[in-house]
Amino acid sequence: MPQVSLTVNGKQHTVEVEGRTLLVELLREKLGLTGTHVGCDTSQCGACVVHVDGLAVKSCTMLALQADGMAVTTIEGIAAADGTLHPMQEMFREHHALQCGFCTPGMVMTAIDLVNAHPDGLTDKEIREGLEGNLCRCTGYHNIVKAIAAAHPLMHGQAPKAAE
Amino acid sequence: MYDFAYQKPASVADAVKLLGDDPDAKALAGGQTFIPVLKQRLAKPSTIVDLGKLDLRGITVGADTVTIGAMTTHAAVASSEELKAKIPGLQELASWIGDEAVRHRGTMGGSLANNDPAACYPSAALAMDATIKTDRREIKADDFFQGMFTTALEPNEIITSITFKVPQKSAYEKFRNPASRYAIVGVFVAQHANGVRLAITGAGQGGVFRHTAFEQALSSNFSPDAIAGIATPPDDLNGDIHASAEYRAHLINVVARRAVAKAR
């Protein structure tokens, strides 16, 4: 069986997979990282979004072998080492941006990517467009939009703080 | 998904050879359409030839042309400031494809080679008289698209880059399928020195097509009013649960006028 070597949440793994093994199957079934979810089979729902080399990707629409040599970050890997939540996680909690929690990992990973890509700010409309590829059936999105808007200054405010 | 052998060649020549050696091998570019097809078991390739390692990325902006590597992602096209200044319509089109996560993986070459009748890029290629460069030849866009999911490519032929003629003005406007968000009607309009080219995706039974009646009218008067009275016959258009052929025919006019209005 072919092998794939990749870094997941900072940890190096070499795993045997079938050619057809999806990245999400590698994460959930081989590495036990069940925070990344599968909500559809047509690449529409976004529950499986992870970061590959820093960019949001649907892990149900990427072969595990395609990720060879790449760095993957999942929902399990975004909090600080001491357990402090990422500002996006914290704002999701603060603004009640999750209910059943199933879409949440993909939603958070997409939201972080969206805020990263728009350092100069995001309007509510841009946030709603930016969530094009993520479905939530519980919240009506209202609080997700609020949470992302609230996380934006925290995420972009952090860099100068750390540099001081 | 059926299982398959997996190859990730380091050169175009190796990729072509792998595809040529095995008639049931298939090339994998970004995979954003192809992997869902595989997941539905609608294709059963014996070997997947992953083009991910090939050095086919990048955007080269020249005076009269823009050349984009086949493995350039939609996200790279959508975020190129240089391209936005040169061909705003193309940059905008890329930003409309799928969603951000899809744009991070999906590629221009993959989209063109697949020629999905609802994909966005084929309209840009036709409207900007693109030349599709492969491992062995150059193909004009007008000859490249040959009906839905059908192109002029040989089974083992790989697109390496796409060269667009830079128009004076361009725009892409898309009327999205409310469910899938693919184009029900997508219109790319490009005003060139020698006339207007306008291509429609999403609507035609045979895939992307140029709208010659619109092109003629716009070539003499580049304004929405010029095409307001031109109806498109619904006979050769798609109809489905989301939009009848008649609705698509109507939308072609609306969407084209909106594209012309915002062209710059």
Place this chain on the structure above:
Amino acid sequence: MGFEGIGASVRRKEDARFLSGRGHYTDDINRPGQLYAFIKRSDRPHARIASLQTAQAAAAPGVVAVFTGQDMAADNVGGLPCGWQIHNKDGSPMAEPPHPVIAIGKVRHVGDPVAVVIAESRQAAKDAAELLEIEYDDLPAVATTLDALEPGAPTVHDDVAGNVCYDWHIGDKGTVDAAFARAAKVVKLELTNNRLVPNAMEPRAALGDFDTSSGDFTLYTTSQNPHVIRLLMGAFVLHIPENKLRVVAPDVGGGFGSKIYHYAEEAIVTWAAGKLRRPVKWTAERNESFMSDAHGRDHVSTAEMALDADGTFLALRVATIANMGAYLSTFAPCVPTYLYATLLAGVYKTPAIYAEVKAVFTNTVPVDAYRGAGRPEATYLLERLVDVIAHDTGMDRVEIRRKNFIPADAFPYQTPVALQYDSGNYEMTLKAALDAADFAGFEARRAAARAKGKLRGIGISTYLEACGIAPSAVVGSLGARAGLYEVANVKVHPTGSITVYTGTHSHGQGHETTFAQLISDQMGVPIDQIEVVHGDTSKIPFGMGTYGSRSLAVGGSAMVKAMDKIIAKGKKIAAHLMEAAVEDIEFDKGTFKVAGTDKSKTLTDISLAAYVPHNYPIEELEPGLDETAFYDPKNFTFPGGCHVCELEIDQETGVVEMVNFVAVDDVGRVINPMIVEGQVQGGVAQGIGQALLENAIYDSNGQLLSGSFMDYTMPRANDLVNISVGTEITLCTHNPLGVKGCGEVGAIGSPPAVMNAVIDALKEYGIRHIDMPATGAKLWEILQANRPKMAAE
């Protein structure tokens, strides 16, 4: 720590795990030696299974077993039971055809299970399923609600003539007919309520496990009510006694009704785990969700209102045909009857109502309760009808509502369709919503939109619903085969922390927080010392689960009852410790005091004494501080309110763009405003989805055309706008908390508000009614077919 009792927007306790990827959903669970099941489903809407050969599939690599319906029948496995029996007009029981776990002889809808392949991996099972050799003799299919009743229509079940499951009615036909005979005006409306696919984001999953040592079965499943599944599957399908069967519903990723029911896959994996002596897991792919999760709605109705000359409602007559799909899902029969027709009074004092409901079988996925369940259908019918009355009579749509409201001083109010409302104030929520939406200023906004080529409309709906279905004796007399009480076990531990076990189930509602607040408020214990446990039959005494917005009204009341017992016992212990009379002990916020003195004991003093009974009234009191209560409500609760929707239609494309949505709801006492707001917003989003986007479409042959997210339009962030939520409350008078329920109000109140806005936007075209969903394509056709009847302003 700030205030975290009743009324505080406490941030949710459950969020830390969900936000960190540590949620524990059914598909996240793996058991040693686990096998994987793939269910081969019918691709035919209606066919006889001429032959089914499994040998090749069984011999494929990695395959452990292949089972068919015959195999399960041979093992004495029963069919999936229906939990509610409706009686026909003539008193005879409804038709209740068998529902085999795996099809035997015939398949009756696309998605009907035909065989199960069990293998060492998901892919091996799926690969092998392609080797099943199935020959079908296709039969003509009946796909739509109306087609089912056509003369000569194919019959879904051989012994159900004319496809009629039941022909039921409610109300006084004679009085209604007489009122129509003397009415100054009659307004009639025909309408459909579109079929929906619930699409909780977590696909269903089930994992069966068998302990070879004890002989115990465990089923992990995506359920809203694990005890009900244990009861139905154990007693009717697999014949496993409750003491040998544990059902666990861990974190569940949304339900909206679709995870109430006992599904075939639960029985298949549990049974197969016993047969194979190994755990067996099944996880739905989304395409399977579309063809195996119970769908919602799907009514075709005629409604008629008799009016006097000044617009007072005299009588309402309704005839509805409801689609049951191919088989009766667990609670399907009660949805278009007792959860629908009993709601037809709405917020109006219509003195006479008569409704008849025919339920029909079709070759489609079974239909059952989906968020709101019957009440959205009733509300949509009524609130559209009221707007049509305004349209036909020229009366103002707000004034006609006000004129017919049940006034605030009329409670308790007995409707002509069985229900007795305990409290409400419809003028209050109407006024608050109109103010919040600036209804008075709308015409200026309409004119401004007109200037940019947009047709702007505003719509309202004033609605009421019934939650916390009860009491058990009443629902039993109406055909329920279960009780509808709830159970709570409150354990105060020796050092004063508390675990509460509830028979309700949280799959997004935030029970771990709301219930902790409730306990904290009454017991004076901080919420981080309170654990709420749900979803495991081995831990919780019993329970009926979560649906019908019942958890707080019924489950919360059970907790109050259990806490009352704790406090009563604590007072006895406190009286003993402080040498006072029990009657003199007062309990407040965690402290037992002797009235009129400064003597007091904390809850921890008492719990420690209860578990270490050295100085304890052991002769009269058992040790321990652990009480269980069963609470059977006296009545439904009746939330209500007003929703206002403002939107624009693009004249060129017909596409609707939401502009504003305001909901003002009376949900009774609010424990956590943040969670209530979220529940309403989510419900409204589903209601907007039904009104504008979602539609489960079958072609005439019974193929589901909208069978994936590529074709079934789920509301996305950019389809919606901010949803403003307000609450104006009256208290429920018959439960100890005064709570009513908030889980479904959004989905019930919003669809008619949206559709009334769509039709208002088309005012100048004189459009009277449009069926949901109001897609761009549909509105464009309407715009094409109609010309403005009034001059544009």
